[in-house]
Amino acid sequence: MLSPLAARKAEKLGFKNVKVYHAGLPDWKKAGNIVVSNIAGIEELDKLEMPYILLDVRSPDDISKGHIPNAIAIPKEGLESIKGQFPTYKAAPVIVYDQSGVGDSAKTTFKEIAGWDYKQVSILSVGFHGWQTAGKTVATGPAGTKISYVRKLFPGEIELKGFMVELEKPSANTIILDVRMPSEVQDGVLPNTKQIPLDDLEAKLSDIPKDKLVLVHCATGARAEMAYNVLKNAGYNVKFVRAKLEFDKEKKGAYKFEE
Amino acid sequence: MPRRLILPMCLAALVAFLIAGITPLTSYASEKLPSKSDQSCLKCHDYDKQENVLAGKLKEVSVKANCLQLQIDKGMDVILFDESTVLKNAPSMPEIPKGESVKITYFKKDGKTFAKEVEVKKGLEVPKEQLISTEEVEKLVAKGPKEGKYILLDSRPPNMFNEGHIPTAASMPFFAFDKLAEKLLSDKDALQIYYCAGFS
Numbered sequence: 001m002l003s004p005l006a007a008r009k010a011e012k013l014g015f016k017n018v019k020v021y022h023a024g025l026p027d028w029k030k031a032g033n034i035v036v037s038n039i040a041g042i043e044e045l046d047k048l049e050m051p052y053i054l055l056d057v058r059s060p061d062d063i064s065k066g067h068i069p070n071a072i073a074i075p076k077e078g079l080e081s082i083k084g085q086f087p088t089y090k091a092a093p094v095i096v097y098d099q100s101g102v103g104d105s106a107k108t109t110f111k112e113i114a115g116w117d118y119k120q121v122s123i124l125s126v127g128f129h130g131w132q133t134a135g136k137t138v139a140t141g142p143a144g145t146k147i148s149y150v151r152k153l154f155p156g157e158i159e160l161k162g163f164m165v166e167l168e169k170p171s172a173n174t175i176i177l178d179v180r181m182p183s184e185v186q187d188g189v190l191p192n193t194k195q196i197p198l199d200d201l202e203a204k205l206s207d208i209p210k211d212k213l214v215l216v217h218c219a220t221g222a223r224a225e226m227a228y229n230v231l232k233n234a235g236y237n238v239k240f241v242r243a244k245l246e247f248d249k250e251k252k253g254a255y256k257f258e259e
Numbered sequence: 260m261p262r263r264l265i266l267p268m269c270l271a272a273l274v275a276f277l278i279a280g281i282t283p284l285t286s287y288a289s290e291k292l293p294s295k296s297d298q299s300c301l302k303c304h305d306y307d308k309q310e311n312v313l314a315g316k317l318k319e320v321s322v323k324a325n326c327l328q329l330q331i332d333k334g335m336d337v338i339l340f341d342e343s344t345v346l347k348n349a350p351s352m353p354e355i356p357k358g359e360s361v362k363i364t365y366f367k368k369d370g371k372t373f374a375k376e377v378e379v380k381k382g383l384e385v386p387k388e389q390l391i392s393t394e395e396v397e398k399l400v401a402k403g404p405k406e407g408k409y410i411l412l413d414s415r416p417p418n419m420f421n422e423g424h425i426p427t428a429a430s431m432p433f434f435a436f437d438k439l440a441e442k443l444l445s446d447k448d449a450l451q452i453y454y455c456a457g458f459s
Contacts, residue, residue: 002414002433003453004385005303009436010451015444019391021454025415028425028454031393033400041421093422102426122423199318226333 029119034102034110037095037122039134042068045093051152052093053086056143057105058128066138068097068131073143079112085147088161089259090117092149097124097131156228158215158239160259166215167192175208177216179227184219188247188255198223201230214238219245290366297331300360303433313338313363313372320352327352327374329363338363340374348379355379391452399452400427409450412443425454 003020010018021028029035045052056063056071063073075081086092094113098106106123114121124131132138153159166174170192178189179198189195196204198218208214214236218224221242228240248254294312296304306312315331329336340352349355360380365372399407404427412431413420420430431439433455444451 002303003455006412006414006431006433006436006453006455007385007389007451010440010444010453013440013444015447015451017448017450018389019450019452020385020389021391021393021396021411021452022385022457023393024454024457025423025425026457027393028396031397033393033397034426035423036426037423038421040417041423044418044421120423125426229333 035122036125055096057098057109063143067143069139071143087149089151091119093120098127100127100129160243163241175212175214179218179223216240311364313365317359317361338372338374344374345376411452414455
């Protein structure tokens, strides 16, 4: 929602030829276009200790002479051969680079990974050449061959995988709480869940046994996180899941739940 | 706050107001009070640098009790209004959609919070002729800024730009617009295209 505001400011400054690409980055990605990142993006991830996958698409010879630390080389058998090493978490940042920017092999790799439904794929716009020119640390010898991405969980978060185990086979010591609005609950509910809208949660704490582990979900994870904070402050042992839940409008009871 | 408590609370506040209230509300409105704003509002507004502002999402309106409930981040505020309250961008209080972002200019009287003005967020509608489609942006990006005679500007915060942006875009975070305008918008004739993370 920032771009229309920026356009208004530009017009106030007297610019006449101002347009707004309102659909923005989400639609740009959906249309299958390339997204680029920069060196600062990698440095920020490092600083926050957020894990990411860095892929070097150049030849083994070039890689040996120098590559970005933590890079993984694409094996000669092709990208497909390491597909199984990619995480189930589709929002994992994946950065692809070649020698000097957005070359064909970087583009092909980008499109293949984006085609696997990964949401945060980018090509390092300046390539290895830009990295080196900027005086950043360069590693020599062969690059890594195995992707080992371990997702960093948010405080109080439970991975969807673990949540699903509890959902399908609930243990007696667990209660699963759905904090969506009544209007959303109409679309469907997950099995073995108890519905209390976030708005009513504080008033209905007495309905939730204190001696159990409480797992909270909503439709995106945002309200589940708020509920987590409410319950944690009230002394509960609680975790929340950060994933998008959609019920099938055609098929009753069918749903899609993904991180 | 439990919903069933809202009405009694509003009523209590109203009674207190009626007892104290011969003086018109607005005469209390000159006192400078700290602002409180939902994080989502601060993305585009600097309410934290202003005074007497409460900005958040409207939860409930009770016309009977002349009060409304405003959600600011995870907290709730109960605010009273009367005929002297100025309402902007909505025909009447009950017609403001629930969950809509509102900015309230407030003052305090007898410990109660009163609305001097309630401003409903204007939908950020972009005129049709100002919109540019994905296909058009694709064509321009393929040509590049020089040949395409455009400048593509990313309004999102810099860290989001760094993580991933449209090729050939320049980072122009909305917050720093004024500071960056002179540097980035030097070509008066170039087409300026602004984008961000879409409609959300």
